[in-house]
Amino acid sequence: xxxxxxxxxxxxxxxxxxxxxxxxxxxxxxxxxxxxxxxxxxxxxxxxxxxxxxxxxxxxxxxxxxxxxxxxxxxxxxxxxxxxxxxxxxxxxxxxxxxxxxxxxxxxxxxxxxxxxxxxxxxxxxxxxxxxxxxxxxxxxxxxxxxxxxxxxxxxxxxxxxxxxxxxxxxxxxxxxxxxxxxxxxxxxxxxxxxxxxxxxxxxxxxxxxxxxxxxxxxxxxxxxxxxxxxxxxxxxxxxxxxxxxxxxxxxxxxxxxxxxxxxxxxxxxxxxxxxxxxxxxxxxxxxxxxxxxxxxxxxxxxxxxxxxxxxxxxxxxxxxxxxxxxxxxxxxxxxxxxxxxxxxxxxxxxxxxxxxxxxxxxxxxxxxxxxxxxxxxxxxxxxxxxxxxxxxxxxxxxxxxxxxxxxxxxxxxxxxxxxxxxxxxxxxxxxxxxxxx
Numbered sequence: 072x073x074x075x076x077x078x079x080x081x082x083x084x085x086x087x088x089x090x091x092x093x094x095x096x097x098x099x100x101x102x103x104x105x106x107x108x109x110x111x112x113x114x115x116x117x118x119x120x121x122x123x124x125x126x127x128x129x130x131x132x133x134x135x136x137x138x139x140x141x142x143x144x145x146x147x148x149x150x151x152x153x154x155x156x157x158x159x160x161x162x163x164x165x166x167x168x169x170x171x172x173x174x175x176x177x178x179x180x181x182x183x184x185x186x187x188x189x190x191x192x193x194x195x196x197x198x199x200x201x202x203x204x205x206x207x208x209x210x211x212x213x214x215x216x217x218x219x220x221x222x223x224x225x226x227x228x229x230x231x232x233x234x235x236x237x238x239x240x241x242x243x244x245x246x247x248x249x250x251x252x253x254x255x256x257x258x259x260x261x262x263x264x265x266x267x268x269x270x271x272x273x274x275x276x277x278x279x280x281x282x283x284x285x286x287x288x289x290x291x292x293x294x295x296x297x298x299x300x301x302x303x304x305x306x307x308x309x310x311x312x313x314x315x316x317x318x319x320x321x322x323x324x325x326x327x328x329x330x331x332x333x334x335x336x337x338x339x340x341x342x343x344x345x346x347x348x349x350x351x352x353x354x355x356x357x358x359x360x361x362x363x364x365x366x367x368x369x370x371x372x373x374x375x376x377x378x379x380x381x382x383x384x385x386x387x388x389x390x391x392x393x394x395x396x397x398x399x400x401x402x403x404x405x406x407x408x409x410x411x412x413x414x415x416x417x418x419x420x421x422x423x424x425x426x427x428x429x430x431x432x433x434x435x436x437x438x439x440x441x442x443x444x445x446x447x448x449x450x451x452x453x454x455x456x457x458x459x460x461x462x463x464x465x466x467x468x469x470x471x472x473x474x475x476x477x478x479x480x481x482x483x484x485x486x487x488x489x490x491x492x493x494x495x496x497x498x499x500x501x502x503x504x505x506x507x508x509x
Contacts, residue, residue, distance in 0.1 A: 126402035130169065136176025140183035141440050143167070144203040144211035144231075145426065146196075146222050149188025158411055159214055159422035160186045165408035166426040172407075178436050184426075189218050196221030204229045209445045212429050214421035219243075223250070232446040234432070236425040237386060244475040249446045251467045253428055253457065254386055255478045257298055257509070258502035260289065262483045263359040263384040264334040265302045266500045271357050273331025275305045279321070279345050281337035282310040294509060302505045313337075315344060322348035335360040343372045350377050359383065370492035378492040385486040387420050387459040388497045395461040400424075424459035428479075431455050432467060460484050462499035474509050481506055 145163040148156045167182040176182050185206045187199035196218035203211050203226060211226055213219065214236045223243050226233050232249040237259065243250045264276050276299070280286045289295045290308055299306050307330055309321055322345070325333060333356060335345045342364035349358065358381045365383060388394035400423055404414045411419050432455070436448040454466040457480060469476035481503040489495035 125398075126405055129399050129402040130406060131173050134173055134175040136171040136179060136181035138180045140181045141177045142183045142185050142206060142208045143177075143426075143429065144185045144187065144206070144208040145422070146187050146189060146199045146203070146211060146213045146216065147422070148191040148216050148218070151191050153191075156215075156418055157188070158413055158416065158419045160184075160188070161410045161412070162404070162408060162419040162422040163212065163426045165404060165411060166423045166430075168407040169403045170427070170430045174430065177430060177433050178438075178440050180440070182430065189216060189222065191217040193218045193221040197225055200225035200229075204231060209440055209442050210234065210429060212422075212425045213238075214418070214425045231442050232449065234425060234429045234449070236421050236428075244477050247469055247476045249442070250477040251432075251449055251479055252477050253425065253459075253465060253479050254483065255472050255475065255481045255502065255506065257289065257294060257472075257506050258481045259384050259386065259483055260336075260361070261295070261298050261302075261505065262500045262502045263382050263485045264332050265299070265304065265502065265505055266485045266498070267332045267357040267359050267382055268302070268304055271331045273329075273356070274303065275307070275328070275330045276332045276334055277307040277309060277325045277328065277330035279309050279311060279318075279325070279333055279335045279337075281341045282312045286336050297509050298502075298505050301507060311341070311345075313341060315341075318344045318348035319351045322354060323352045325349070326352040326354040330356060332357045332359060335364055337361075338363055339366040339368045343369055346373055346377060346381075357382070362386075365488065365492060365494075373492070375490040375492055378488045379490040380487060382485050382487045383494075384500075385460075385484040385494065385497065387417065387424055388461060388484060389417055389420050390415060390494055391497050394497060396456070396458055396463075397461075400458070420459065424457070427458035428465065431458065457482070460497065460499065471503075472506060472509075 145160060147159040150157050163184050167184045170176055171181040185203065185208050187202050189195035189199050200222050208231065210232045212234050213222060216222060219238050220240050223233055223240055227246065227250060230249060235252040237254045238252050239256060244252065268276055307328065311318060311321055333349060335342050342360055360381060360383050362383045362385060388397045391397050400420055404411055408414060413419060432449045432452045433445060436444060438444065450468040452467060454464050457463040457465045463480065463482045465480035467479040472478040472481060482499060482501045485498045485500045486494040487496040
Protein backbone atom coordinates (compact mmCIF):
# COMPACT_ATOMS: atom_id res chain seq x y z
CA UNK A 72 0.00 0.00 0.00
CA UNK A 73 1.21 3.54 -0.75
CA UNK A 74 0.08 6.88 0.54
CA UNK A 75 -1.17 9.75 -1.58
CA UNK A 76 2.36 11.03 -2.17
CA UNK A 77 3.45 7.65 -3.51
CA UNK A 78 5.65 6.87 -0.54
CA UNK A 79 5.60 3.39 1.02
CA UNK A 80 3.23 3.11 3.96
CA UNK A 81 4.87 2.09 7.22
CA UNK A 82 3.64 -1.26 8.53
CA UNK A 83 4.48 -1.51 12.19
CA UNK A 84 8.14 -0.73 11.54
CA UNK A 85 9.86 0.91 14.52
CA UNK A 86 11.51 4.16 13.37
CA UNK A 87 14.48 5.75 15.10
CA UNK A 88 13.23 7.32 18.32
CA UNK A 89 13.39 10.98 19.22
CA UNK A 90 13.50 12.45 22.68
CA UNK A 91 10.03 14.02 22.85
CA UNK A 92 7.20 11.69 23.77
CA UNK A 93 4.76 14.44 24.60
CA UNK A 94 3.82 15.71 21.18
CA UNK A 95 1.31 12.96 20.43
CA UNK A 96 -1.45 15.22 21.64
CA UNK A 97 -0.39 18.38 19.79
CA UNK A 98 -2.82 17.60 17.00
CA UNK A 99 -5.70 17.14 19.40
CA UNK A 100 -5.19 20.68 20.67
CA UNK A 101 -4.14 22.25 17.37
CA UNK A 102 -7.17 20.94 15.49
CA UNK A 103 -9.65 21.59 18.29
CA UNK A 104 -11.89 24.57 17.82
CA UNK A 105 -11.40 26.71 20.87
CA UNK A 106 -15.04 26.51 21.78
CA UNK A 107 -18.41 26.78 20.13
CA UNK A 108 -19.73 23.88 18.07
CA UNK A 109 -16.87 21.40 18.34
CA UNK A 110 -18.11 19.85 21.54
CA UNK A 111 -17.70 16.30 22.73
CA UNK A 112 -21.35 16.05 23.70
CA UNK A 113 -22.51 16.70 20.18
CA UNK A 114 -25.85 17.40 18.64
CA UNK A 115 -28.50 19.99 19.24
CA UNK A 116 -30.71 18.01 21.59
CA UNK A 117 -31.12 19.31 25.09
CA UNK A 118 -30.02 16.75 27.65
CA UNK A 119 -32.13 15.95 30.64
CA UNK A 120 -30.93 17.91 33.65
CA UNK A 121 -30.37 16.61 37.14
CA UNK A 122 -32.61 18.58 39.47
CA UNK A 123 -34.71 18.40 42.62
CA UNK A 124 -34.19 15.74 45.26
CA UNK A 125 -31.95 13.73 42.95
CA UNK A 126 -29.58 16.68 42.64
CA UNK A 127 -29.68 17.28 46.40
CA UNK A 128 -28.67 13.67 47.01
CA UNK A 129 -25.82 13.93 44.51
CA UNK A 130 -24.46 17.14 46.01
CA UNK A 131 -24.43 15.59 49.47
CA UNK A 132 -24.84 17.25 52.86
CA UNK A 133 -23.55 20.73 53.51
CA UNK A 134 -19.98 20.99 54.74
CA UNK A 135 -19.26 24.69 54.77
CA UNK A 136 -15.72 26.00 54.43
CA UNK A 137 -14.71 28.75 56.86
CA UNK A 138 -11.83 31.09 57.50
CA UNK A 139 -9.37 32.80 55.22
CA UNK A 140 -9.71 31.79 51.57
CA UNK A 141 -7.28 29.57 49.68
CA UNK A 142 -6.55 31.28 46.36
CA UNK A 143 -6.47 29.04 43.28
CA UNK A 144 -5.93 30.40 39.77
CA UNK A 145 -7.99 29.51 36.71
CA UNK A 146 -6.59 30.57 33.34
CA UNK A 147 -8.59 30.55 30.11
CA UNK A 148 -8.12 31.98 26.64
CA UNK A 149 -11.41 33.76 27.36
CA UNK A 150 -13.11 35.84 24.68
CA UNK A 151 -11.44 36.71 21.37
CA UNK A 152 -12.72 37.82 17.98
CA UNK A 153 -12.71 34.18 16.88
CA UNK A 154 -14.27 32.43 19.89
CA UNK A 155 -15.54 32.83 23.43
CA UNK A 156 -14.25 30.45 26.10
CA UNK A 157 -15.37 32.44 29.13
CA UNK A 158 -17.73 29.67 30.22
CA UNK A 159 -14.56 28.00 31.50
CA UNK A 160 -14.18 30.76 34.08
CA UNK A 161 -17.87 30.70 35.04
CA UNK A 162 -17.79 26.93 35.46
CA UNK A 163 -14.64 27.13 37.58
CA UNK A 164 -16.34 29.59 39.91
CA UNK A 165 -19.40 27.32 40.21
CA UNK A 166 -17.17 24.32 40.97
CA UNK A 167 -15.44 26.23 43.76
CA UNK A 168 -18.81 27.25 45.23
CA UNK A 169 -19.87 23.60 45.28
CA UNK A 170 -16.62 22.57 46.95
CA UNK A 171 -16.95 25.33 49.54
CA UNK A 172 -20.57 24.40 50.33
CA UNK A 173 -20.49 20.61 50.24
CA UNK A 174 -16.85 19.49 50.45
CA UNK A 175 -15.40 21.83 53.06
CA UNK A 176 -13.19 23.71 50.60
CA UNK A 177 -9.46 23.06 50.92
CA UNK A 178 -8.16 22.37 54.43
CA UNK A 179 -11.56 23.55 55.69
CA UNK A 180 -11.05 26.97 54.10
CA UNK A 181 -13.04 28.36 51.16
CA UNK A 182 -11.56 28.27 47.67
CA UNK A 183 -11.27 31.67 46.04
CA UNK A 184 -10.85 31.42 42.27
CA UNK A 185 -8.59 34.04 40.71
CA UNK A 186 -9.30 34.19 36.97
CA UNK A 187 -7.36 35.51 33.99
CA UNK A 188 -7.92 35.54 30.22
CA UNK A 189 -4.99 35.13 27.83
CA UNK A 190 -6.82 36.21 24.68
CA UNK A 191 -5.11 33.22 23.03
CA UNK A 192 -2.03 35.42 22.78
CA UNK A 193 1.39 34.28 24.05
CA UNK A 194 2.00 37.65 25.69
CA UNK A 195 -1.39 37.36 27.34
CA UNK A 196 -0.46 33.91 28.62
CA UNK A 197 2.71 35.29 30.18
CA UNK A 198 0.76 38.19 31.70
CA UNK A 199 -1.75 35.78 33.24
CA UNK A 200 1.03 33.68 34.74
CA UNK A 201 2.69 36.76 36.22
CA UNK A 202 -0.66 37.91 37.59
CA UNK A 203 -1.12 34.55 39.33
CA UNK A 204 2.27 34.90 40.98
CA UNK A 205 1.46 38.44 42.10
CA UNK A 206 -1.93 37.31 43.44
CA UNK A 207 -0.13 34.62 45.49
CA UNK A 208 -2.27 31.74 44.36
CA UNK A 209 -1.26 28.33 45.69
CA UNK A 210 -1.94 26.52 42.39
CA UNK A 211 -3.25 27.19 38.88
CA UNK A 212 -5.73 25.11 36.86
CA UNK A 213 -6.15 25.18 33.09
CA UNK A 214 -8.49 23.15 30.89
CA UNK A 215 -7.38 24.03 27.36
CA UNK A 216 -5.42 26.87 25.80
CA UNK A 217 -3.76 27.81 22.56
CA UNK A 218 -0.88 29.34 24.57
CA UNK A 219 -0.41 26.78 27.32
CA UNK A 220 3.40 26.99 27.13
CA UNK A 221 3.33 30.73 27.77
CA UNK A 222 1.14 30.20 30.84
CA UNK A 223 3.10 27.30 32.25
CA UNK A 224 6.69 28.47 31.92
CA UNK A 225 6.57 31.52 34.27
CA UNK A 226 4.48 29.60 36.80
CA UNK A 227 6.93 26.72 36.81
CA UNK A 228 9.86 29.10 37.21
CA UNK A 229 8.09 30.67 40.20
CA UNK A 230 7.37 27.28 41.81
CA UNK A 231 3.59 27.57 41.48
CA UNK A 232 2.04 24.11 40.92
CA UNK A 233 -0.13 23.70 37.85
CA UNK A 234 -2.82 21.18 36.95
CA UNK A 235 -3.85 20.97 33.29
CA UNK A 236 -6.70 18.86 31.95
CA UNK A 237 -4.66 17.99 28.86
CA UNK A 238 -1.56 19.42 27.28
CA UNK A 239 1.07 18.91 24.60
CA UNK A 240 3.72 20.94 26.41
CA UNK A 241 6.77 18.66 26.36
CA UNK A 242 8.63 20.21 29.29
CA UNK A 243 5.48 20.22 31.43
CA UNK A 244 4.85 16.54 30.79
CA UNK A 245 8.45 15.73 31.70
CA UNK A 246 8.47 17.87 34.85
CA UNK A 247 8.92 16.10 38.19
CA UNK A 248 8.70 19.21 40.35
CA UNK A 249 5.32 20.96 40.31
CA UNK A 250 3.39 20.09 37.12
CA UNK A 251 0.41 17.77 36.71
CA UNK A 252 -1.84 16.88 33.79
CA UNK A 253 -4.88 14.70 34.08
CA UNK A 254 -4.66 12.85 30.75
CA UNK A 255 -1.92 10.87 29.02
CA UNK A 256 -1.69 12.23 25.44
CA UNK A 257 -0.64 8.85 24.03
CA UNK A 258 -3.53 7.07 25.76
CA UNK A 259 -5.90 9.73 24.47
CA UNK A 260 -4.68 9.28 20.90
CA UNK A 261 -4.47 5.47 20.77
CA UNK A 262 -7.04 4.31 23.34
CA UNK A 263 -10.10 4.13 21.07
CA UNK A 264 -8.50 2.33 18.10
CA UNK A 265 -6.82 -0.22 20.36
CA UNK A 266 -10.11 -0.91 22.15
CA UNK A 267 -11.89 -1.19 18.80
CA UNK A 268 -9.28 -3.63 17.49
CA UNK A 269 -9.79 -5.83 20.53
CA UNK A 270 -13.57 -5.73 20.07
CA UNK A 271 -13.25 -6.54 16.35
CA UNK A 272 -10.73 -9.33 16.90
CA UNK A 273 -8.34 -7.76 14.41
CA UNK A 274 -4.57 -7.35 14.63
CA UNK A 275 -4.16 -4.44 12.19
CA UNK A 276 -5.18 -0.78 12.30
CA UNK A 277 -5.00 1.66 9.39
CA UNK A 278 -4.24 5.22 10.52
CA UNK A 279 -5.57 7.83 8.09
CA UNK A 280 -3.66 10.94 9.18
CA UNK A 281 -3.77 14.48 7.93
CA UNK A 282 -0.29 15.12 6.52
CA UNK A 283 0.93 17.83 8.88
CA UNK A 284 3.90 17.45 11.23
CA UNK A 285 1.81 17.55 14.40
CA UNK A 286 -0.24 14.56 13.30
CA UNK A 287 2.78 12.41 12.52
CA UNK A 288 5.14 13.01 15.43
CA UNK A 289 4.20 9.94 17.44
CA UNK A 290 4.84 7.79 14.37
CA UNK A 291 8.14 9.44 13.51
CA UNK A 292 9.35 9.27 17.12
CA UNK A 293 8.62 5.56 17.40
CA UNK A 294 6.05 5.94 20.17
CA UNK A 295 3.19 4.74 17.96
CA UNK A 296 5.10 1.60 17.02
CA UNK A 297 5.90 0.89 20.67
CA UNK A 298 2.34 1.43 21.89
CA UNK A 299 0.79 -0.67 19.14
CA UNK A 300 3.38 -3.42 19.47
CA UNK A 301 2.66 -3.57 23.19
CA UNK A 302 -1.00 -4.07 22.28
CA UNK A 303 -0.11 -6.86 19.85
CA UNK A 304 -1.10 -4.82 16.80
CA UNK A 305 0.38 -3.94 13.42
CA UNK A 306 -0.50 -0.76 11.59
CA UNK A 307 -0.60 1.03 8.25
CA UNK A 308 0.01 4.77 8.13
CA UNK A 309 -1.75 6.60 5.30
CA UNK A 310 -0.80 10.29 5.06
CA UNK A 311 -3.19 12.52 3.11
CA UNK A 312 -2.66 16.24 2.52
CA UNK A 313 -5.08 18.76 4.04
CA UNK A 314 -7.79 19.85 1.61
CA UNK A 315 -8.04 16.50 -0.21
CA UNK A 316 -11.73 16.37 -1.13
CA UNK A 317 -11.90 12.85 -2.59
CA UNK A 318 -10.10 10.14 -0.63
CA UNK A 319 -11.74 7.23 -2.44
CA UNK A 320 -8.46 5.92 -3.96
CA UNK A 321 -6.72 5.78 -0.58
CA UNK A 322 -9.75 4.25 1.09
CA UNK A 323 -9.98 1.59 -1.63
CA UNK A 324 -6.48 0.44 -0.75
CA UNK A 325 -7.45 0.23 2.91
CA UNK A 326 -10.63 -1.71 2.08
CA UNK A 327 -8.50 -4.17 0.10
CA UNK A 328 -6.11 -4.67 3.01
CA UNK A 329 -6.66 -6.67 6.18
CA UNK A 330 -7.08 -3.64 8.45
CA UNK A 331 -10.05 -4.29 10.72
CA UNK A 332 -10.01 -0.78 12.20
CA UNK A 333 -9.49 2.63 10.59
CA UNK A 334 -8.44 5.49 12.87
CA UNK A 335 -8.96 8.96 11.34
CA UNK A 336 -6.84 11.85 12.62
CA UNK A 337 -7.65 15.31 11.33
CA UNK A 338 -10.12 18.17 11.51
CA UNK A 339 -13.79 17.82 10.60
CA UNK A 340 -13.37 18.62 6.88
CA UNK A 341 -10.61 16.01 6.60
CA UNK A 342 -12.67 13.44 8.47
CA UNK A 343 -15.77 14.08 6.36
CA UNK A 344 -13.80 13.24 3.21
CA UNK A 345 -12.31 10.13 4.84
CA UNK A 346 -15.66 8.79 6.05
CA UNK A 347 -17.24 9.47 2.67
CA UNK A 348 -14.37 7.64 0.96
CA UNK A 349 -14.72 4.63 3.25
CA UNK A 350 -18.45 4.50 2.54
CA UNK A 351 -17.86 4.81 -1.21
CA UNK A 352 -15.65 1.71 -1.25
CA UNK A 353 -17.87 -0.32 1.08
CA UNK A 354 -15.41 -0.61 3.97
CA UNK A 355 -17.10 -2.76 6.63
CA UNK A 356 -14.57 -2.64 9.48
CA UNK A 357 -14.68 -0.45 12.58
CA UNK A 358 -14.00 3.29 12.34
CA UNK A 359 -12.54 5.38 15.14
CA UNK A 360 -11.52 9.03 15.14
CA UNK A 361 -10.17 11.87 17.23
CA UNK A 362 -12.92 13.91 18.86
CA UNK A 363 -12.25 16.89 16.57
CA UNK A 364 -13.69 14.84 13.70
CA UNK A 365 -17.24 14.97 15.01
CA UNK A 366 -18.78 18.43 14.81
CA UNK A 367 -22.08 19.86 13.62
CA UNK A 368 -20.49 20.18 10.16
CA UNK A 369 -19.78 16.43 10.19
CA UNK A 370 -23.35 15.64 11.20
CA UNK A 371 -24.69 17.79 8.39
CA UNK A 372 -22.40 16.27 5.76
CA UNK A 373 -22.59 12.58 6.70
CA UNK A 374 -25.86 10.61 6.94
CA UNK A 375 -26.58 9.30 10.41
CA UNK A 376 -26.43 5.66 9.37
CA UNK A 377 -22.80 6.22 8.27
CA UNK A 378 -21.88 7.92 11.55
CA UNK A 379 -23.56 5.34 13.76
CA UNK A 380 -21.04 3.07 15.43
CA UNK A 381 -18.01 5.32 14.91
CA UNK A 382 -16.14 5.70 18.18
CA UNK A 383 -13.81 8.37 19.51
CA UNK A 384 -11.64 8.81 22.55
CA UNK A 385 -13.45 11.16 24.90
CA UNK A 386 -12.04 12.94 27.92
CA UNK A 387 -15.40 13.52 29.63
CA UNK A 388 -18.75 11.71 29.74
CA UNK A 389 -20.48 14.79 28.43
CA UNK A 390 -24.18 14.18 27.77
CA UNK A 391 -24.26 10.65 29.26
CA UNK A 392 -27.17 10.96 31.68
CA UNK A 393 -26.42 7.50 33.08
CA UNK A 394 -22.86 8.41 34.06
CA UNK A 395 -22.53 9.31 37.78
CA UNK A 396 -19.81 11.89 37.16
CA UNK A 397 -21.91 13.65 34.55
CA UNK A 398 -24.94 13.52 36.84
CA UNK A 399 -22.96 15.23 39.60
CA UNK A 400 -21.64 17.81 37.14
CA UNK A 401 -25.20 18.64 36.11
CA UNK A 402 -26.27 18.88 39.74
CA UNK A 403 -23.38 21.24 40.51
CA UNK A 404 -24.17 23.46 37.54
CA UNK A 405 -27.86 23.43 38.41
CA UNK A 406 -27.14 24.60 41.94
CA UNK A 407 -24.20 26.95 41.40
CA UNK A 408 -23.73 27.48 37.66
CA UNK A 409 -26.51 29.89 36.78
CA UNK A 410 -23.98 32.13 35.03
CA UNK A 411 -22.74 29.31 32.78
CA UNK A 412 -24.24 29.91 29.36
CA UNK A 413 -23.80 26.43 27.84
CA UNK A 414 -23.60 23.70 30.45
CA UNK A 415 -23.61 20.85 27.93
CA UNK A 416 -20.41 21.92 26.23
CA UNK A 417 -16.87 20.63 26.67
CA UNK A 418 -15.70 24.10 27.71
CA UNK A 419 -17.81 24.18 30.86
CA UNK A 420 -17.35 20.54 31.79
CA UNK A 421 -13.62 20.65 31.06
CA UNK A 422 -13.18 23.52 33.51
CA UNK A 423 -15.29 21.72 36.11
CA UNK A 424 -13.27 18.54 35.64
CA UNK A 425 -9.86 20.14 36.12
CA UNK A 426 -10.86 22.37 39.05
CA UNK A 427 -12.64 19.48 40.78
CA UNK A 428 -9.62 17.24 40.11
CA UNK A 429 -7.31 19.80 41.70
CA UNK A 430 -9.59 20.14 44.72
CA UNK A 431 -9.97 16.37 45.07
CA UNK A 432 -6.21 15.87 44.92
CA UNK A 433 -5.86 18.19 47.93
CA UNK A 434 -8.20 16.24 50.17
CA UNK A 435 -6.57 15.78 53.54
CA UNK A 436 -4.13 18.67 53.25
CA UNK A 437 -3.46 20.17 56.67
CA UNK A 438 -1.63 23.12 58.12
CA UNK A 439 -0.38 25.95 55.96
CA UNK A 440 -1.65 25.81 52.39
CA UNK A 441 1.23 27.03 50.22
CA UNK A 442 2.50 26.16 46.75
CA UNK A 443 4.99 23.81 48.41
CA UNK A 444 2.44 21.96 50.56
CA UNK A 445 -0.01 21.79 47.66
CA UNK A 446 2.64 20.21 45.44
CA UNK A 447 3.60 17.67 48.07
CA UNK A 448 -0.04 16.78 48.78
CA UNK A 449 -0.78 16.18 45.09
CA UNK A 450 2.32 14.01 44.72
CA UNK A 451 1.28 11.81 47.64
CA UNK A 452 -2.46 11.68 46.95
CA UNK A 453 -4.42 8.44 46.98
CA UNK A 454 -6.02 7.12 43.81
CA UNK A 455 -9.38 8.83 43.42
CA UNK A 456 -12.28 9.12 40.98
CA UNK A 457 -11.83 11.43 38.02
CA UNK A 458 -14.62 14.05 38.14
CA UNK A 459 -15.07 13.98 34.37
CA UNK A 460 -16.19 10.36 33.94
CA UNK A 461 -17.43 7.43 35.96
CA UNK A 462 -15.14 4.40 35.96
CA UNK A 463 -11.98 6.49 35.44
CA UNK A 464 -9.54 7.14 38.27
CA UNK A 465 -6.41 9.24 38.64
CA UNK A 466 -3.35 9.45 40.85
CA UNK A 467 -0.63 12.03 40.38
CA UNK A 468 2.92 11.68 41.63
CA UNK A 469 5.01 10.43 38.73
CA UNK A 470 4.30 6.69 38.73
CA UNK A 471 1.36 6.57 36.31
CA UNK A 472 3.50 7.01 33.20
CA UNK A 473 7.18 7.43 34.13
CA UNK A 474 8.31 8.84 30.73
CA UNK A 475 5.89 11.71 31.38
CA UNK A 476 5.82 12.03 35.18
CA UNK A 477 3.27 14.84 35.15
CA UNK A 478 0.58 12.46 33.82
CA UNK A 479 -2.07 11.44 36.36
CA UNK A 480 -4.03 8.75 34.46
CA UNK A 481 -3.69 6.41 31.49
CA UNK A 482 -7.44 5.98 31.35
CA UNK A 483 -9.99 7.65 29.08
CA UNK A 484 -13.35 6.90 27.49
CA UNK A 485 -14.29 5.22 24.26
CA UNK A 486 -17.46 6.95 23.09
CA UNK A 487 -19.71 5.55 20.34
CA UNK A 488 -21.93 7.63 18.06
CA UNK A 489 -25.63 6.95 17.59
CA UNK A 490 -27.66 7.29 14.36
CA UNK A 491 -27.78 11.06 14.77
CA UNK A 492 -24.04 11.42 15.23
CA UNK A 493 -24.31 12.10 18.96
CA UNK A 494 -22.22 10.36 21.60
CA UNK A 495 -24.59 7.76 22.97
CA UNK A 496 -22.44 5.21 24.78
CA UNK A 497 -19.26 5.56 26.83
CA UNK A 498 -16.85 2.85 27.92
CA UNK A 499 -13.90 3.39 30.25
CA UNK A 500 -10.64 2.17 28.71
CA UNK A 501 -7.22 1.79 30.31
CA UNK A 502 -4.10 2.09 28.16
CA UNK A 503 -1.61 1.35 30.95
CA UNK A 504 -0.46 -1.93 29.42
CA UNK A 505 -0.11 -0.40 25.96
CA UNK A 506 2.11 2.47 27.12
CA UNK A 507 4.08 0.43 29.62
CA UNK A 508 6.94 -0.23 27.20
CA UNK A 509 7.73 3.43 26.58
